[in-house]
Amino acid sequence: MSITYLEAIREAQAQALRDDPRVFIYGQDVGPFGGAHKATKNLAKEFPGRVLDSPISEDAIVGLAVGAAIEGMRPIVEMQFADFSTVGFNQIVNQAATLFWRTNVPCPVTVRLPFGGTSGSGPFHSQCMETVYAHYPGLIVMTPATVEDAYSMLLEAVAIDDPVIFCEHKFLYYHLKAEKLPSEALPVGKARIVREGRDMTIVTYSAMLHEALEAANELTPEGWEVEVVDLRSVKPIDTDTVMASVARTGRLLCVGEAWPWGGVTAEIIARVSSEGYGLLDAPPQRLNAKDTPVPYHPNLWAAHRPTARAITAAARKLLRL
Amino acid sequence: MLQTVLEPQTAEKAALFRETYLAAYRFMLLARLLDDKFAALWRSGRIHGGVFLGRGQEALSAATGISLKKGDVFAPLIRDAAGRLAFGETVLDAARTYLGSARGPMGGRDGNVHRGKPKEGYLPMISHLGAMISVVNGILLARRFKNHAGTVGAASIGDGATSTGAFHEALNQAAVEKLPLVLVVANNHYAYSTPISRQFACRDLADKAAGYGVEVDSMDGTDLNACLETVGQAVDRARAGRGPQMVVATLLRLCGHGEHDDAGYIDPELKKSPVGRDCQKVAEDYLIRQKWADPATLATWRTEAVHKIEEAIAQVQREPGPDPFTEEWRAISTQRLNEGHE
Incomplete structure (x- = not known):
């Protein structure tokens, strides 16, 4: 028996619907069809009247969720692709994210964003939006990299009293499998040291964790011991765990699939440079996708985003500095 | 026989309408005077940011607020001082928000x-027009989930939105979900x-409703009588389960967009036309004509309203503003997940 990342997301939603009558799911094709990615497969049947198809109206989908949350519900909304959340952007960043600050009324809305590149998906079905949402005060941004985290973090997202942008990576949907669902979990807000090492730290999250682990393994025969930190959530960032790791290794490489300008990798480097300057034995480095829209052709796509190979090369360079 | 059955009902209805009209008029009056006070405070530099008046739109706004019951939902827009008061907002809370009192519902934030x-x-609008309508939908859908029937949600918007x-x-x-939404345009x-x-x-904004399968009605927005009837009936239809309703009022803004705007662009011909009538004057004439x-x-009511406003403003001016040193700089409710950057 094994369970995929995608099944874990479906199971977490089923569990949330079972546990809490306030939970409902709203989004395009999420009803009887089970969602464009099948993340809500069978849920409409299992929970009649609580898994609702919406019109193609991202703005109104999120607006409705905010209203329902004000009235005490715990909506989960699915943006069919993270890229389309730009159409609902206003309601996310100006309505959901400001409600608590302005009125003291919490806004427990979970916005699921199937995000990130997969081969052949092109400029409008591949985007990484975590940086954009993390920039806005009032939002929590989760980026699970494992089957276990996909499950436990989604349950926590629904339980949290604040709007959560839940970035689930489409590349991991079928690629990642676990033996079983976790019974306990590290709380959101804590990063995890996935692989210990003494020579350098790679800080990453979501699908890039697996590329980074592959890169770390490739460097082992050369005698390098690379530590890999999975941020798990990019807002908040667990700066303490990152800093402690850099204190041990003295070298930092940040890897993100998002575009290079600003963003999570830049934020990590800013924090380590300003708060942990003395811990560094070499200038901190980062690796992101190229500063162009995400290309369609697999040849171009493989060169556009960081891969294990590119991370290995960047790590080697940093280890020699 | 029929007459004797109907007459008492009609008389009762007439009395109720009179009572509603008088109450609505007094909210219009209070709102107009409150708006004027805010404008005066703004001109003397006592208000930070803008001041936005509802002059010319009070009849529609008051009719909307007064047509709703306790437990209903209201998402007003910028020219809704009258509707807010009719829905239950206090003059104190309005003044606290304009003057930035820490004791106001927004605490200066x-x-x-x-x-x-x-x-x-009672929803606090964001500046992005049209954005509050789906939030009202969400509240109404949540009530359906909770089997809480019989409430209505109204949202105000303008021609621009x-x-x-x-x-x-x-x-x-709202149409797809058959929600009891009343969209007041x-x-x-x-x-x-x-x-x-x-x-x-x-041809007419009302034409838009047909495209969504939404019932629509129109009214002369300068006439409180028409506003009470049209908005009231739309609220009743929504409450009765007829699905979303749209009402369109034709009127003219008798002020600038905000007090910073002299509104020099408004067509003088429009001001002279029936659309440019002042709804408050129209209502006063009607009150006198009806005896x-x-x-x-009317003068007594005005004096009472002025006193109420002056008292509230005096009290709010003694209240403290928000203190940046004790302010909790946290945009999320989950304390442990707050990043807390300085």
């Missing part, structure tokens, strides 16, 4: 027309400075 109490069904994607998405959404002929000829090309009030009574 937001100001002027951006005020409300979401848990009481009917051009937004948010308006389209939310009205369509004030066609005041200008969105800031843009005339309706540059805003939409349909529901005489000029002395």
